[in-house]
Amino acid sequence: EENGHPNKKLKSDADEEDAEDQNKKLPKRKIVLLMAYSGKGYHGMQRNVGSSQFKTIEDDLVCALVQSGCIPENHGEDMKKMSFQRCARTDKGVSAAGQIVSLKVRLIDDILEKINYHLPSHIRILGLKRVTGGFNSKNKCDARTYSYMLPTFAFAHKDHEVQEELYRLDRETLERVNQLLACYKGTHNFHNFTSQKGPRDPSAKRYIMEMYCGEPFVRENMEFAVIQVKGQSFMMHQIRKMIGLVIAIVKGYAAESIMERSWGEEKVDVPKAPGLGLVLEKVHFEKYNRRFGNDGLHEPLEWTEEEEKIAVFKEQYIYPTIINTEREEKSMANWLKTLPIHDFNSSAVEVQTNNKNPKKSSDAEGSDGCGDDSD
Numbered sequence: 583e584e585n586g587h588p589n590k591k592l593k594s595d596a597d598e599e600d601a602e603d604q605n606k607k608l609p610k611r612k613i614v615l616l617m618a619y620s621g622k623g624y625h626g627m628q629r630n631v632g633s634s635q636f637k638t639i640e641d642d643l644v645c646a647l648v649q650s651g652c653i654p655e656n657h658g659e660d661m662k663k664m665s666f667q668r669c670a671r672t673d674k675g676v677s678a679a680g681q682i683v684s685l686k687v688r689l690i691d692d693i694l695e696k697i698n699y700h701l702p703s704h705i706r707i708l709g710l711k712r713v714t715g716g717f718n719s720k721n722k723c724d725a726r727t728y729s730y731m732l733p734t735f736a737f738a739h740k741d742h743e744v745q746e747e748l749y750r751l752d753r754e755t756l757e758r759v760n761q762l763l764a765c766y767k768g769t770h771n772f773h774n775f776t777s778q779k780g781p782r783d784p785s786a787k788r789y790i791m792e793m794y795c796g797e798p799f800v801r802e803n804m805e806f807a808v809i810q811v812k813g814q815s816f817m818m819h820q821i822r823k824m825i826g827l828v829i830a831i832v833k834g835y836a837a838e839s840i841m842e843r844s845w846g847e848e849k850v851d852v853p854k855a856p857g858l859g860l861v862l863e864k865v866h867f868e869k870y871n872r873r874f875g876n877d878g879l880h881e882p883l884e885w886t887e888e889e890e891k892i893a894v895f896k897e898q899y900i901y902p903t904i905i906n907t908e909r910e911e912k913s914m915a916n917w918l919k920t921l922p923i924h925d926f927n928s929s930a931v932e933v934q935t936n937n938k939n940p941k942k943s944s945d946a947e948g949s950d951g952c953g954d955d956s957d
Contacts, residue, residue, distance in 0.1 A: 774850045
């Protein structure tokens with residue numbers, strides 16, 4: 583306080599306070615955010631309030647929403663207050679290129695720039711759309727598309743010695759992989775592809791619309807391929823086990839007939855591929871779009887304008903993480919060594935014995951792999 587005059591507030595402080603007051607006056611609106619993130623180092627998407635030791639994607643998102651002024655602080659502590667819902671509960675280490683969350687926010691100016699400013703670079707909000715007041719991103723979603731990126735040496739026959747970096751997938755093997763993946767199409771009982779679901783549980787029946795493996799490509803001297811799968815919804819570990827079983831068949835560890843067997847009532851030991859390559863690609867809202875997409879008030883939930891940004895994010899953050907982690911930690915190579923341990927011919931009697939001693943059962947494992955959309 584020089585010359586007896588009190589200090590004036592710095593202009594930037596005053597501006598910030600004005601902006602905050604303005605924010606508080608803004609009405610809250612229901613929106614969806616299009617999110618992309620690299621899941622490495624996170625314990626999945628879903629926030630576990632009160633469990634700070636396991637960091638999730640939603641921890642960082644909620645923090646950025648509060649800091650940017652979109653939501654009041656108490657909404658960050660109790661997410662029901664902003665009607666928050668994620669479309670898919672991706673689990674530990676799983677990435678997303680097209681995750682959708684719905685929530686109520688204050689529609690502040692430059693909202694995307696402000697949220698992204700408070701997020702780490704490997705989490706981005708790529709788009710925003712207004713939706714109907716009762717919209718719920720999980721319930722209104724009619725399908726989800728995942729991709730799974732894996733090194734092609736995973737498909738090399740067990741009797742052939744292969745050098746991982748030199749291996750290249752031949753046309754015949756790729757066709758066999760695609761024939762097997764196509765068998766999953768339609769409705770099947772996937773109780774053997776998740777844990778804690780019995781063969782007569784109606785929720786174990788799932789509808790798969792498409793599943794195929796694309797053309798292989800080389801990155802950093804190693805050949806990779808991407809499997810795409812579109813389904814109504816997926817249970818915990820389901821996609822990884824679907825892929826794990828196809829790998830076991832192609833490599834010669836399991837007979838092709840195991841696939842039909844796995845949809846029956848018998849308990850089948852289905853191996854679970856590593857979580858590293860799994861990416862939530864896209865979520866589909868076809869029914870919602872037909873009803874509200876052209877009502878003059880709401881936009882259809884399609885993201886064609888954001889496709890380029892999604893592609894850039896995948897090239898910058900998702901693919902390099904999968905490739906580098908595979909090279910450094912050899913998650914696929916190490917997992918392939920466990921395939922001979924699986925008993926692909928076990929009878930129901932042996933399984934009953936295992937069930938009485940759950941520690942020996944192949945499904946008595948932590949559920950920290952791919953949470954997919956377990957409901």
